[in-house]
Amino acid sequence: MRLFEGILIVVHIFWLFSLFRFDAKIKRIINVIALILLVVHLGFEGYRWQMGLTYILFILLTAFTIKPFNEEKVTLVSANNKRKVKKLLYIFFILIYMFSSLGLVTIMPVFQLPKPTGPFEVGMNSRHLIDDSRHDSKQKARELMIQIWYPAELENNSKDIQYESFPYEEWSGTLEFIFSVPRCLFEYLKYGQTNSIKDIAVSNKEDKYPVLLFSHGFGSTRMQSISQMEELASHGYIVVSVDHTNDAAYTKFPDGQEVMSQADAYSYSYNIEDEKDVKTRSKDMSYVLNQLTMLNGKDPQSLFTGKIDMDKIGIFGHSYGGSTAAQALLDDSRISAGINIDGPLHEPVASSGFEQPFMFILNEDYLYLSDEEIQYTNITPEEFQKYHDKITDLADFHYKEGIKGDTFMLTFIAGDHYTFTDFPYLSPLLSWNIDVNQFHQVMNGYILAFFDHYVKDKALDPLLRKEEKEDKFYYFKTNMKHH
Template sequence: MRILELLLVLSCISLLVNVWFRMKISRNIRIATICFSLGIFVCQLIFEGYRWQMVFLYFLTFLLMIISFLRLKIKVRFIRVCCHFFAVLLIAVSIFLSLSFPVFNLPEVQGPYKVGTQTFHFIDEKRVDPFSESEDGKRELIVQVWYPAENVNKRKRQYLIPQDKEILQKYKKAFAESLGVPSFMLDYWKYIKSNAYEDARLIDTKTSLPVVLISHGGGTSRVLHTTQAENLASNGFIAIAIDHPYFTAATAFPDGTVTGFKAKDALTDFFGTSKKYGEVWMADLQFVLDNLEKINNGAIRSKFEGKLDLNNIGMMGHSFGGATAFNAVATNERIKAGINMDGTLYNMDSIPSSTKPFMFIQPEEFIVQKEEIEKNQVTNTSNMTEEEWNELMNYKRKEFEVINQSLASRGVMISIKGTKHYNFTDFQLFSNLLSLIGYTGSIDGKRGTEILNKYVVDFFSIHLQGIDGRLIYKQNANYPEVRFHSIEE
């Protein structure tokens, strides 16, 4: 809980005590308690801001101030006890909701540099967007860059979600629809701050900096990979996250337009749509790489002219973005190394084998599934027909075969104990309750974020910066949750 929220809880308890022992408390103490509670109530709303998790506490505080001021009395003791019990229950509920859906700032970066960020809007005039409402609507991308920065003292840290009121409302509505919750439940997201400073000065460096591209999963957003991008930037990388419009929960454009998630058939028919949508994502990636060359040679004016080391480009992604990273590393000569975070591979027959460094980061359940399928120890307990089940098993065996080919070359695969699919995004920081509905695993969100970022930075430090790594070659006692996996497993 935030400081003023905690003080509001204490003031509410003091009011409750005041009402219960009203005959034993002097008038001066009673008035002082009311004034203190009123001051905290107003200050919390002004300086920290309203959020729905505290609504019961707001109501109770206001009610108790009135009762205490008027010295109202409930004569029947049983009713009085029930009212006080109900008040305590409301306080407890507010505390529970506040802790379960906390206002938080993203974990501090682990590297030596401060972080700056800048967002670009690119329009591909050569490509029609398949989701555009206009027949000739061009494909537009929002690309956010994080970089090592200096002289940030007079700047304010950027909020995670855009603060423009209209865009913020559209963001909340789009994400709420994706999550299946009322939009008001996401009101508090507007208070979350990142570690990056908008348009801060790039560090003074005579050498160019290695680049890491980040691709989100279907139905999420680049903003859910902010901690990964910030930590890469704080360690001397240029991290570039691509929003793939209509595949995100929400993407905001400079004109105020916010697109939602239109590729919903990808969730229900992965086998039938993955190749088609994969081609769109790969084209997005190619377009971004072309624009990075323009930025680096000054054709697109920015602070990054001559500062992008395009001979050392890596790519990472989550879910569909992770599978896209695998395909991009295998097929694009400009990309040197990559990471797939729990992404089911697609278009495997068209992807050549690669000897480039690649790391798979998986949840525990993936490893269990892989071992069971490879040993023919899994049975159909779903509602699939025998034909559908056999198709799925053949697909998974093909995927594992491709993964094993990568591991036999320069690949690495690790799993992190207690993780599930969304533990590889910042979503794991938003609420511990997400583990109850299966979105995340049992690992603490901050711990999961720390481990993930450590191994991501270590991998790219080795393959893009030429720095000796400490983590991805063998087990480390500081991270017992991490397990390495070989082909034989």
């Protein structure tokens, strides 16, 4: 809840109580205060539909204040107009307003993403890429949007830095895809705040910076984990998140073209042999690496020329993006290490594995669905159980021996599949049983330790040396094969 939103709601509650308690002068003073607060709120914070009840109530109460409210002439319940019943109804109305208004702005808050902990400021840059060597089902060249977060540097006289607003277009399109509700309901997300500065210069504190590629989940967006991208960039990485067009829920291109996924939000293929889409995603990642090589040679925007260390590359992804990360390690030898965040392994990775170091970051339930959730999918409970047993066995097998490089497994007891992303920041209803900031601190701490060693070639962090570690909401184990 924003400051003036809260004050405005409190003033309206007091205003309601004043209708039958105070004289006309006090009511007019409250009206003026409410008007000033409303103007300040709209001017500095902006309107949003969650405050609709308060806006309507302001108009009604202003009308009652201008035209004195004559209690004797108003019939609230019946001709008898019993005093106690009237009072109860009046209090009931105030309570409905109070809980409705406070409830809406609380469960759908305007939020600020957590501040990154690294020594760098964070820059952000968008790129539109066109791969003429590949075509989609309509025989158009494959188009991709990528988002780049990178270590940035402020000049000494930089005081009025403007951080980018939360990318509500990508998020509202994604939420429309998932929940089948109009995206206008999520327009208020534009008031959210990131910690990224658009197109600011890359920091000169280091000559060049290693690359981390990120792949989003099925039917999600490249913007799904901004807080994580910012955290990694603040520690000296160029982080590149890719929208896998048509598989992403919603993609908007610079010319205004919008591409919504044509799949059903619950049509994910529960079949590890179904590798077609994950191979397409892996090719996206290799193509992006090719483009980064060109940007490093000469960037038309003069941001990244000579700043990208193409000899130090890692990859990670969430859900189906974790599957993509594993596939890209098998397909592209330029990538030296990878992380799978709560995703299954598909073929051919499921059978062959790969050589590079790998970390599994999983939820204890590991993609498990209840019978109620399974009814929205295209499989039976029996088929899902068979699939779930298979992906669990594969994760255990590849952790122990299938993957030839050092392997790690971080398992969270708390949270769920979406706690790994920025979803919990959208509403306390999505994070009521867990401290999201602490969850992300732990996850990002292990991710940084992993990439610092296997991509930046730093000494192995003691965090990764412990063969087994258990905490109140996660446990960690290590399978070091080359140390």
